Amino acid sequence: MYDSGKIIIGIIIFIALFTFPTWYLFTSGEAAPMPDLVYPENEDQKECVYSAEYMRASHMDLLNEWRDIVVREGKRTFTTTAGKKFEMSMTNTCLGCHSNKAQFCDQCHNYLEVNPYCWDCHVDPSQLENQ
Amino acid sequence: MNLFFSFSALVILILLAVIGVEAVKLEFLFGVIIPYVAIAFFLIGIIYKVIYWARSPVPFRITTTAGQQKSLPWIKNSKLESPNTTLGVIGRMLLEVLLFRSLFRNTKAELKKGPKLVYGSSRYLWLAALAFHWAFLIIVLRHFRYFSEPIPAFVPFLQNLDGFLQIGLPILYITNVLIVVALTYLFFRRLFDPKLKYFSLASDYFPLLLLLGIALTGILMRYFTKVDIVSVKEMAVGLFSFQPVVPEGIGVMFYLHLFLVSVLLAYFPFSKLMHFAGVFLSPTRNLANNNRMKRHVNPWNAPVRIHTYEEYEDEFRDVMKASGLPLEKE
Incomplete structure (x- = not known):
């Protein structure tokens, strides 16, 4: 793989953005009050x-x-x-x-x-x- | 044929979801299993594709520039169109990713009466593409009111901005109109131009129809058929926190919307929609035009065996000396 540093940073940013709802739900404290x-x-x-x-x-x-x-x-x-x-x-x-x-x-x-x-x-x- | 194939594929998908939820009551399959599988396809597929692309070497800087490159100090160079610094490249990439700079250069050739071949700029494609992509981004971000608890501050900000016109109730969102108009244009553009129609494939029509289906089911849900959005949020939060629940009586339109989104996610890595990742890996956009300033060595160059003059002299010293040839080292 060429330019692996940049590629890996890009992939990490992509995963972090795409999984935002999940890690936001887990880090924002208690579960949603219905x-x-x-x-x-x-x-x-x-x-x-x-x-x-x-x-x-x-x-x-x-x-x-x-x-x-x-x-x-x-x-x-x-x-x-x-x-x-x-x-x-x-x-x-x-x-x-x-x-x-x-x-x-x-x-x-x-x-x-x-x-x-x-x-x-x-x-x-x-x-x-x-x- | 390509159009027929795409259209029937979409109709079959819609029927699948409607029959699956309404008649067979497979809410858990359509509401939980398929979305998870689709997300797995999406994430793994995109990472695989990007790494696969990154394995191709870029031996030389492909400088398709649209501006004067940096050369002599008294020649003014174009810092964004032909950047020779990393900062310039970042600027060019931002223009490309956020404003579709190279699509703005789109031209068309037309045969007018005469016959006369006329070239001209064609910016409708750029305009519709920009309208679609930005509307889609804002719509996805607006959906975070279902995905997150507490709701991030950008959601009410976008809702207020998007519903600025305060037409109707539920308030009409400008992006909802834009996305349908833009997608409709992008779709009919392929049908009404014979040249475009000739080389349009199923993989061109299908994503457009699928996105149109997603947009229309969402609009139907918001303004016409209505679904129980409290249950929708309960389900979305359940999905994203890995505690899936399937509340009763959400309404089939929601499952149809969710299924089409799942299809989009699963199809994404195999489709032309991968331009989302590909735009960042375009060698003509993301490499500085510094061929004349820096030496770029082809990474697959085989090591060349060199025989220097010193080695040559060492090898033939005795023979050269005997025949009286001049030597650098005695």
Whole structure:
């Protein structure tokens, strides 16, 4: 092998970069804490506007849709497939049940580095009470 | 034929993953075993290839330069295009690796009416290549939000930069658009130019289609079909920390994406994608143009047997002396 010094340095850099996730996981301390969501306790808050599976995957689409309907069309009532009516409002409806942002929204968002810009305008009601 | 082969290969791979996960429920095979095997192929294959290449001697500096080489002090030399120092070579390599300097010089010959042969610069290839490679790098780096815990600071930085336009929700990433546009261009470029189509092989089409498949499955997952990304991260962290877990109900689109990435990794060392390592080993790029300043000895030169005059004189001293020839040593 010619220029073995340079070749070996190159290979070591390549391996170090490619295996970054592994050695980073082992050197960064404890294993990943899984999101631990706190769900609403009250009986009348057991039912969401959609199924949990749908909400887990597509809540951002729903919120985006609600925002457009409320802001652009002025409609505020949402009827679920079961016929139940909800006000299209993140602060009142969503956060009405899921009142603790830190133990609900932030759990997954922080785990996956999602930074939704909801909070650029909306306030976290639990934060208001503390002040 | 080459295109047909590549396209059918991709379709078969997609069907394999969909049937394997949906019908046969081989989540562990597609989620754990195949990725590990693919990574092993990738790492060992690349190291093998690079060492194999490094075994070829480079007896002479191949100086395909695009600038004035260093000669007389009053002739201005081009320090980056024809470097004669290590620093200059590093500069040239950076330009090559990061900005594809030599692709920027790409020209094309076209037969216009007349008939007239016209040469011109052709920078679309360079532009699409640059767009694709940088978008791909940023997308891979963005994926570290799944691979690492805690998430490194470059991930939110790249996400904010990439989602700068704040279009839609989940926010549209500029690189997602760029990679699809660039790959589509690179693919159709081969189809619409008859000359290119003539010498395009399956190994040209297949990587492009595979990368397009990876990009599109990722985009579908993010914006349309949706998967449970908390489980995805659980699985990714499990894979990288050698404690594989297969959470329930991630969704077939994820397995398809992962399988196509695995195929890419396993195929990588055998493909033209090895230009990723090859670019660092290009003799025309990584050797200083100092042929006229330094002596470079061919490493495979056989030792030449020399018979010096002194040895010659020693051998024939008596005979030379007898016939009266002048001698350097008496």
